[in-house]
Amino acid sequence: MSKGSASALVEIDDLVIAYDTPAGPIRGLDGARLAIGQGETLAIVGESGSGKTTLGMAAGRLLPPEARAESGRITVDGVDVVGAGNEELRALRRDRLGFIFQNPMSALDPTMRIGRQVARAIGGNPAVETIAALLRRAELDDPDRVVGAFPHELSGGMAQRVVIAMAIARKPKLIVADEPTASLDASIREKVMVTLGKLRGETGASLVILSHDLRLIARHADRVAVMYGGRVVEVGETATVLEQPAHPYTRALIAAAAGNEKPGQRLEPILGTPPVLTARCEACAYEPRCNFAEPVCATTRPEERDVAGRGAVCHFAESVLTRAGSQREAGAR
Ligand SMILES: Nc1ncnc2c1ncn2[C@@H]1O[C@H](COP(=O)(O)OP(=O)(O)O)[C@@H](O)[C@H]1O
Ligand SMILES: [Mg+2]
Numbered sequence: 001m002s003k004g005s006a007s008a009l010v011e012i013d014d015l016v017i018a019y020d021t022p023a024g025p026i027r028g029l030d031g032a033r034l035a036i037g038q039g040e041t042l043a044i045v046g047e048s049g050s051g052k053t054t055l056g057m058a059a060g061r062l063l064p065p066e067a068r069a070e071s072g073r074i075t076v077d078g079v080d081v082v083g084a085g086n087e088e089l090r091a092l093r094r095d096r097l098g099f100i101f102q103n104p105m106s107a108l109d110p111t112m113r114i115g116r117q118v119a120r121a122i123g124g125n126p127a128v129e130t131i132a133a134l135l136r137r138a139e140l141d142d143p144d145r146v147v148g149a150f151p152h153e154l155s156g157g158m159a160q161r162v163v164i165a166m167a168i169a170r171k172p173k174l175i176v177a178d179e180p181t182a183s184l185d186a187s188i189r190e191k192v193m194v195t196l197g198k199l200r201g202e203t204g205a206s207l208v209i210l211s212h213d214l215r216l217i218a219r220h221a222d223r224v225a226v227m228y229g230g231r232v233v234e235v236g237e238t239a240t241v242l243e244q245p246a247h248p249y250t251r252a253l254i255a256a257a258a259g260n261e262k263p264g265q266r267l268e269p270i271l272g273t274p275p276v277l278t279a280r281c282e283a284c285a286y287e288p289r290c291n292f293a294e295p296v297c298a299t300t301r302p303e304e305r306d307v308a309g310r311g312a313v314c315h316f317a318e319s320v321l322t323r324a325g326s327q328r329e330a331g332a333r
Contacts, residue, residue, distance in 0.1 A: 009206050010036035015072035027277035028054030030230035041207040043217035046227035049274045052210040056176045060097050077173050098167030102179040104159035108151040115147035121166035138165035139195045157188040168199050178210045214257040226250045229285025236310025246307045246317040248292045
């Protein structure tokens with residue numbers, strides 16, 4: 001989107017990705033646009049089904065076989081990911097990308113000792129000291145023991161630290177973490193995020209965190225991109241977007257975030273559900289749920305605009321920005 005820096009590492013332009021299903025195509029991305037700068041930490045937020053995972057996996061062309069890039073473009077460190085040949089793609093994944101998934105156990109081979117799996121991630125034939133040193137950087141307490149352990153002998157938090165170590169083993173330029181702490185105990189989420197942020201700093205990589213935990217990302221992300229209906233509907237500096245949202249959906253997400261309520265004030269769940277798109281959305285995808293909607297929202301697809309220092313995809317972003325009160329108080333219907 002418009003807020004990308006000149007030295008963008010990732011550029012996503014009007015990307016459309018459809019999943020072929022027996023009932024017909026479903027759009028995971030419906031013209032997504034986003035630029036990710038070198039060395040920044042960007043959070044992508046939105047309800048389940050908004051397109052976060054589709055976008056994150058598209059960066060490594062790691063989508064399932066039923067997914068098709070229909071149009072648009074995604075480049076990562078100069079590589080056209082959609083058009084790249086298999087060899088170029090393998091090299092990109094191996095040398096420049098690191099992926100961290102929600103469930104660390106699914107990323108680890110249950111039959112192989114951790115040391116061997118980490119060795120593979122490093123490549124070549126690394127000494128056990130090298131393997132242990134990498135695990136220590138991921139702040140595992142007893143790396144020498146972990147090297148000889150099997151995945152089932154580790155806690156979820158330890159396993160995720162192993163996956164993080166593997167993801168940074170080859171000094172990637174881009175780390176994509178899809179709900180990296182969602183499967184972990186609440187008590188260790190913050191610590192794992194701190195480790196991830198520290199390693200991002202050491203490697204100079206860009207970090208993309210896909211999450212629906214607004215409180216977590218408020219502490220860890222430089223910028224936030226809000227997704228809805230397969231598009232990035234608002235993007236900007238974290239404080240700008242979370243303190244003065246210009247998109248009604250961002251407002252609703254904030255109002256619904258646990259822990260954001262003032263004493264005595266109830267949370268406001270977002271009524272309704274996100275759309276499942278079977279074709280290009282020719283309106284605002286959020287219109288059916290939006291308290292600010294006007295007739296034009298149901299007939300005209302909004303394009304992104306620069307609104308008070310961030311990008312917003314809303315016909316009425318300026319007035320959303322300035323209207324006070326909760327969305328329900330402000331709601332027109
Ligand atoms: N393998 C798939 N087959 C069919 N539809 C899918 C598949 N994966 C995702 N989708 C659909 O694509 C949209 C975006 O999903 P996803 O990228 O997983 O969102 P998020 O990660 O934000 O929950 C949703 O409508 C979802 O149902
Ligand atoms: Mg997801």
